[in-house]
Amino acid sequence: MGIRVRRSIQIIPGVTLNLNNRGVGGVSIGKRGNSINLNQQGLQATVRIPGTGFTYRTKRRKLT
Secondary structure, X not given: OOOOOEEEEEEEOXXXXXXXXXXXXXXXXXXXXXXXXXXXXXXXXXXXXXXOOEEEEEXXXXXX
16 A cells, blocks of 8 residues: 655635645645636536535546
8 A cells, every 4th residue: 555645735715735745736726615626637626515415526627
């Protein structure tokens, strides 16, 4: 089993830089649960209704 390293650094309120053992893992914009994430795999949006357990997540492949 390999060792994983993950670290999140808040750049400004609402914008987080995600780091992992390979380098920069991506950028998240928005609050926890309701956010847009951009990383090597593409664009991902997450919307959550607090207190209900309902979450909707959509992924878009990398635009090339």
